[in-house]
Amino acid sequence: MVARKFLVRHNDASFNVDYDTDDGFEVFKFQLFSLTSVPPDEQKIVGDDDQGNRIVSDDSDLSKICDKLQLVSINEGTVSTGAKENEELLKSDEEFARMLQAEEEAFLLQQYAAGEDSELQQRLRPYLTQIDMYEDPIRQETARKTVSVEELEEKALVSLAKEGNFKPSKAEQDHAFLLQLLFWFKKTFRWVNAPPCEGCGGGTTNQGMGTPLPSEIQYGASRVELYRCNSCSRITRFPRYNDPLKLVETREGRCGEWANCFTLYCRAFGYEARLVG
Structure with missing residues (x-):
């Protein structure tokens, strides 16, 4: 041996x-x-x-x-060439998918602008309006003012340090901050099944739908739920607001309001986000 x-x-x-x-x-x-x-x-x-x-x-x-x-x-030359070809194919597939999506969006917007399809216009209009709200500088600034940015940044760095990452990249810091933003949002946004009575704070029972007031329609509340107090019989209104600016103020709702409001927070801090209906 x-x-x-x-x-x-x-x-x-x-x-x-x-x-x-x-x-x-x-x-x-x-x-x-x-x-x-x-x-x-x-x-x-x-x-x-x-x-x-x-x-x-x-x-x-x-x-x-x-x-x-x-x-x-x-086979090193062949393998390298094959790997490169696969990488190029994958890249080309991704670019092709983006190109198709861009062409489809451009075609839909062209039809919308030309008024060729009234049904299409009716379907697209609320989505385009919603996108404009997320990109509105005033709404974004209002959302940012409700967040203690320095506190969340510190928590993000602490979370990375606990994982042994003491010199995180910009992308890692952004990802950690987004997670802290999500944790903060989940704690501050109140889920509402049946709102408490506005008079005595007691439990309520749904009484159907009501007619939206002008002040409610102003913030996209085309639907208003009515609830009767189980104790004092007072009626409490629960407008289903669709404007994220109002949701930043009320900080309550269900799935739709939750996703709508958090999408604005994501865009306010520069994260790519969209609301999928």
Whole structure:
């Protein structure tokens, strides 16, 4: 038995390989496979010594070859080309998908602007209006003023430090801040099944729908739910506001209001977001 220690170079990496010559050349090739992912039947091993590069084969005496070896994949060029082609195909697929989406959106907006399809206009109008609300600087600034930015930034850095990340990148900091923004929002936004009585604070029972007031319609509340107090019989109105500016103020609602309001917060802090209906 001869114990050998080889320094094997492959691409830009180097590996220290301990090897027992009694194990045979196939075992050595499988050791290299475990380190480099180059299959044994695709390995070309070359001795790197002063006498020139010598190919190591099954007939070579591994107890006498030099300590420095170089591993080359006989299909390296093909593999690299294939990987590059796959990467290019994936990239082209993504670009093609974006192009199709952009063309579809442009076509729909062209139809909308030209007034060719009144039904399409009716379907798109509320979505376009909603997008305009999210991009409105006044609404975004109003949302930002309700957030303790420094506190959330500190919590974000602490959360990264707990994971051992003491020098996070800008992208990592942004992601951590978004999570803290979400945690804060979940604590401050109140879920409403049946609103409490405005008079005594008691429980209420749904009495159907009411007619929206002008002040409610102003903020997109086309539907208003009515609730009767179980104690004092007073009627409490629950407008289903659709304007995120108003939701930043009321901070209450159900799924629709929750998603609507948080989308504004995301856009207010520069995160890409959209409300999916």
